[in-house]
Amino acid sequence: MSDLASTLHDLYQRFGELPGVQIEIHKNLPAVTVSNDLSTATVFLQGAQISHFERHGQKPVLFLSEANTYEEGKPLRGGIPLCWPWFGNLDKNPDIIQTQISQTDAPAHGFLRNLAWQLKTIQAEQTETQLLLTTNIDANSNSLWPFATELQLQITVGKTLTVALSVKNCDTRDFHYSLAMHTYFQISDIHQVSVDGLDEEKYFDALDQWQLKTQAGPLQVSEEVDRVYENVSSQATGELKLNDKGISRNLFILTKNLPSLVTWNPWLDKSKTLSQFYDNDFNQMLCLESAAVKDNCVTLAPEETQTHTLEIIELNI
Numbered sequence: 604m605s606d607l608a609s610t611l612h613d614l615y616q617r618f619g620e621l622p623g624v625q626i627e628i629h630k631n632l633p634a635v636t637v638s639n640d641l642s643t644a645t646v647f648l649q650g651a652q653i654s655h656f657e658r659h660g661q662k663p664v665l666f667l668s669e670a671n672t673y674e675e676g677k678p679l680r681g682g683i684p685l686c687w688p689w690f691g692n693l694d695k696n697p698d699i700i701q702t703q704i705s706q707t708d709a710p711a712h713g714f715l716r717n718l719a720w721q722l723k724t725i726q727a728e729q730t731e732t733q734l735l736l737t738t739n740i741d742a743n744s745n746s747l748w749p750f751a752t753e754l755q756l757q758i759t760v761g762k763t764l765t766v767a768l769s770v771k772n773c774d775t776r777d778f779h780y781s782l783a784m785h786t787y788f789q790i791s792d793i794h795q796v797s798v799d800g801l802d803e804e805k806y807f808d809a810l811d812q813w814q815l816k817t818q819a820g821p822l823q824v825s826e827e828v829d830r831v832y833e834n835v836s837s838q839a840t841g842e843l844k845l846n847d848k849g850i851s852r853n854l855f856i857l858t859k860n861l862p863s864l865v866t867w868n869p870w871l872d873k874s875k876t877l878s879q880f881y882d883n884d885f886n887q888m889l890c891l892e893s894a895a896v897k898d899n900c901v902t903l904a905p906e907e908t909q910t911h912t913l914e915i916i917e918l919n920i
């Protein structure tokens with residue numbers, strides 16, 4: 604049996620009979636869709652990437668491009684790719700992260716979003732479904748990350764969507780990483796949205812030589828945006844809000860151990876250069892990436908675990 608066939612066989616055997624659980628295959632990529640009384644979500648085993656979350660009767664919360672080609676080794680453009688153990692280009696990460704990596708052609712956003720994950724458990728209840736996925740890194744066989752590491756992703760699908768990534772250092776040395784839950788939010792129209800909770804926050808502008816600037820008022824996007832904010836307190840208090848006037852919806856973001864925020868919209872010219880993305884897709888998405896990057900990067904001692912949590916709460920206005 605091929606690897607794919609045996610993965611599907613195993614998924615059917617273990618989870619196929621559970622209420623509200625559907626095993627799927629998109630081209631070559633296996634995924635699981637779970638539904639309960641309140642909501643539905645889809646998770647791909649590749650990268651443990653959530654591609655869809657929707658409360659019944661509401662619009663999808665996550666953007667997923669129809670240009671996706673569903674190929675092995677290519678993270679989907681949309682949903683929540685997990686960027687780890689560095690963010691963006693390796694050379695834009697703190698030195699303590701860069702010096703750990705000897706490979707010169709390190710891929711953008713690390714490698715976790717391309718890894719095969721295992722689906723360990725699904726707990727299906729009437730109003731809440733929990734999925735647990737894991738992947739382990741063997742220090743000797745991963746040329747990009749020479750540290751034994753265990754990663755777990757706990758996803759809770761219910762009234763809200765909660766995503767908790769736990770990183771455990773199983774090595775004998777400290778290690779350092781950056782991380783982002785690279786959330787693509789589905790929006791009605793880029794001209795109809797604003798982000799509240801960033802007023803007076805400082806950010807690095809990736810499109811202007813990484814200059815440090817200060818946000819004034821809500822973020823409204825009318826051109827390409829690529830910014831990194833550190834220590835965003837509104838995320839920790841649940842006051843960071845994506846307000847979409849076009850569909851009268853507020854999405855609140857609440858995080859733990861994800862103090863940074865990256866805001867990204869490629870606008871038209873950059874969109875034309877992106878893989879798995881249509882030229883006009885930028886109109887329907889905004890990335891608000893809850894993260895631990897730059898000075899917010901994380902150090903873990905041997906045997907230490909840190910859990911990074913994102914909750915997305917939808918309220919209609």
Ligand SMILES: O=P(O)(O)OC[C@H]1O[C@H](O)[C@H](O)[C@@H](O)[C@@H]1O
Pocket residue numbers: 691711712809829830865866867877890892
């Ligand atoms: O195309 P990707 O590797 O998925 O990256 C997509 C985007 O991710 C983040 O938002 C970065 O800040 C951007 O600079 C980058 O273009």
